Amino acid sequence: MKKQDNQILRRIGVTLALILFACWFLFWPLNLYIESPGSADSLKSYVTMKNHPDKYKGSFMITSVYLQQARPATYLWAKLNPHTSIESADSVTGGENSATYTKVQDFYMQSAINEAIAVAYRAAGQQYTKKYLGIYVLSVQSNSEFKKQIQVGDTITKVNGRHFDTAAGYQKYIASQKVGDKLTVTYLHNGKQKTATEPLVKISTGKPGIGIILTDNVKVTTKIPVSVNPGQLGGPSGGLMFSLQIYEQLTQQDLRHGRKIAGTGTIGADGSVGEIGGIDKKIIAAKNAGATIFFAPYVKPTKEILKYEEGHKTNYQLAKETAKKYAPNMKVVPVQTFEDAVNYLKTHQ
Numbered sequence: 001m002k003k004q005d006n007q008i009l010r011r012i013g014v015t016l017a018l019i020l021f022a023c024w025f026l027f028w029p030l031n032l033y034i035e036s037p038g039s040a041d042s043l044k045s046y047v048t049m050k051n052h053p054d055k056y057k058g059s060f061m062i063t064s065v066y067l068q069q070a071r072p073a074t075y076l077w078a079k080l081n082p083h084t085s086i087e088s089a090d091s092v093t094g095g096e097n098s099a100t101y102t103k104v105q106d107f108y109m110q111s112a113i114n115e116a117i118a119v120a121y122r123a124a125g126q127q128y129t130k131k132y133l134g135i136y137v138l139s140v141q142s143n144s145e146f147k148k149q150i151q152v153g154d155t156i157t158k159v160n161g162r163h164f165d166t167a168a169g170y171q172k173y174i175a176s177q178k179v180g181d182k183l184t185v186t187y188l189h190n191g192k193q194k195t196a197t198e199p200l201v202k203i204s205t206g207k208p209g210i211g212i213i214l215t216d217n218v219k220v221t222t223k224i225p226v227s228v229n230p231g232q233l234g235g236p237s238g239g240l241m242f243s244l245q246i247y248e249q250l251t252q253q254d255l256r257h258g259r260k261i262a263g264t265g266t267i268g269a270d271g272s273v274g275e276i277g278g279i280d281k282k283i284i285a286a287k288n289a290g291a292t293i294f295f296a297p298y299v300k301p302t303k304e305i306l307k308y309e310e311g312h313k314t315n316y317q318l319a320k321e322t323a324k325k326y327a328p329n330m331k332v333v334p335v336q337t338f339e340d341a342v343n344y345l346k347t348h349q
Contacts, residue, residue, distance in 0.1 A: 030070040033092045036084040037281040038064030040262050040289035043245040048227040052249045058256035060245045061291055062238045063264050063282035067092065083284050083326075094139065096152065103153045104138055105234030107217075111136075112235075113228045114220040115267045116242035119338050123271070124250045127223040133157070134188070135167045136217040144211025145198035150187055155217050157193075158186035167216050171209075174200065179208045224250065237276035239267030240295060243338050244345075255345040262286035263295030263341070265315070271338040273297045275315045280322040287327035294319060295341050298334035 042059035068074065070086065078084040093101040121128040134157040140147045150156070156170065157163060160183060164170050177183065177200055184197040203209035226246060230238070241263050248255050264282050266274035275297045286294050296319035301312055313321075316334040323332045335341045 025072045028071055030072070030075060031089045032070040032075065033087045033089060034068050034070050034074055034078045034084055035087060035278055035281060036066045036068075036078070036081070037284035037288065038066040040064075040282075040286045040291060043241060046229055046231070047242070047245050047249060048229075049246070049249045050225045052224065052252065054245070054249050055252075056248070056254045056256055057258040059260050060241050060248070060256065061260060061262040061286065061289060062233065062241045063262050063285045064233055065278035065281045065285075083281060085278075085281075096139070100152045102234065107136055107138075107153070108236040109230050109234045109238070111215070111218070112237070112239035112267060113230065113242055114218055115269055116239050117220045117222060117226060117228070117246055118269065119267055119271050120243045120246035120250060121222055121224075123247055123338065123342070126250060129221050131219045131221070132165045133217040133219055134163075135170055135214040137187075137212055137214055139213040141203075141211040141213070143201050145201060146185065146196055146210055146212065149194070149196040149198075150185065150210075150212065151189065155188045156185055156212075156214065157188060160184050161186075167214055170214075174209055175207045177208050181208065183210060185210065226250075235276075236266045236274075237264050240265040240273050240297075240335070240338065240341065243267050243271075244341060247338075247342065255342070257349050259293060260289065260291045261293045261295070261345070262289065262291035263293075263335075265295065265297035265335065267338060273335050273337055273340070275299050279315045279319045283319050283322040283327060283330070283332075287323075287330055292330055294323065294330055294332050295335050295344075296320070296332050298336055 040061040040063045043062055044054045044059060070078065075086065078086050096104070118128055118130060134155040137150060137152055137154045137156065139152060140150060159170055159173060162173060164173065174183065179202045180199050182197055182199050184195055186193065186195050200208040201211050203211060228242060264276050264279060266276060268274060279296060283294060296316040298314055298316040301314060305312055316332065320332045323330050333344055
């Protein structure tokens with residue numbers, strides 16, 4: 001009986017060990033993230049414009065990268081999958097917790113939508129206005145004296161009672177002060193106005209600063225109402241495709257001619273298209289969704305980048321290489337501006 005009891009205990013022990021291993025293998029979170037091809041979604045359901053429906057065939061498609069925290073099982077899968085990459089948590093989130101990271105990505109998306117609306121309305125000759133709200137706080141550095149008061153997601157509206165119309169205006173004024181000088185910052189936190197007074201610190205440029213990474217917070221309003229709902233998507237990379245969708249509805253021009261047109265790229269106030277991350281994965285997402293054209297940002301690299309970044313590839317180069325290998329029937333088109341994309345669609349029907 002004793003020998004039989006030992007065998008039973010051994011079996012129970014082995015079973016428990018296997019269960020624990022399986023749980024670890026499937027569920028234990030690693031300090032790594034996996035990037036893989038996401039989706040390519042039609043923007044028809046994202047943009048609503050009064051009396052300007054999208055009535056044409058085909059679609060403009062916004063592409064995404066799927067991001068997930070790695071587990072041992074998914075880490076192994078990612079190592080074996082040619083369309084995935086494994087990134088450190090810091091390189092993905094910038095060291096912020098998930099809630100803060102999501103808040104920043106949501107702001108980037110809303111900012112991209114605002115710029116897309118402004119670019120499309122200007123190109124269409126339609127009325128719009130931009131209201132500068134202040135500077136949006138993207139990150140608060142560890143050496144900032146304001147770190148206990150100002151948080152990511154707040155909007156700074158004044159410094160020492162002065163309001164400026166760009167983030168550059170604030171930065172220039174603060175840089176004219178001295179390290180150690182006290183600065184009073186007026187800011188909005190969850191819609192409520194607050195103030196904080198702290199000394200300036202020396203930032204990485206060697207100049208005085210408040211130790212905050214920031215960007216412009218702008219609201220765009222239009223005479224012809226438009227609503228853009230990005231759903232669960234975040235980040236700035238949908239700017240170009242949003243601007244094309246809005247422009248087509250606004251002008252009621254058929255730019256697509258029945259084609260599925262995907263792409264990516266940030267959109268600047270001047271209509272310039274900026275580079276993004278994960279474009280190789282977005283090519284795969286577009287191919288899986290049946291896209292035949294893909295707009296890829298092309299930013300000419302500087303001599304300094306080519307000197308210090310061996311093997312540098314532009315977004316366009318990487319997209320073209322990926323398409324040649326995995327999506328040979330999809331045309332990758334380089335664009336530097338919103339106008340480049342519109343002109344291509346008008347001349348290639």
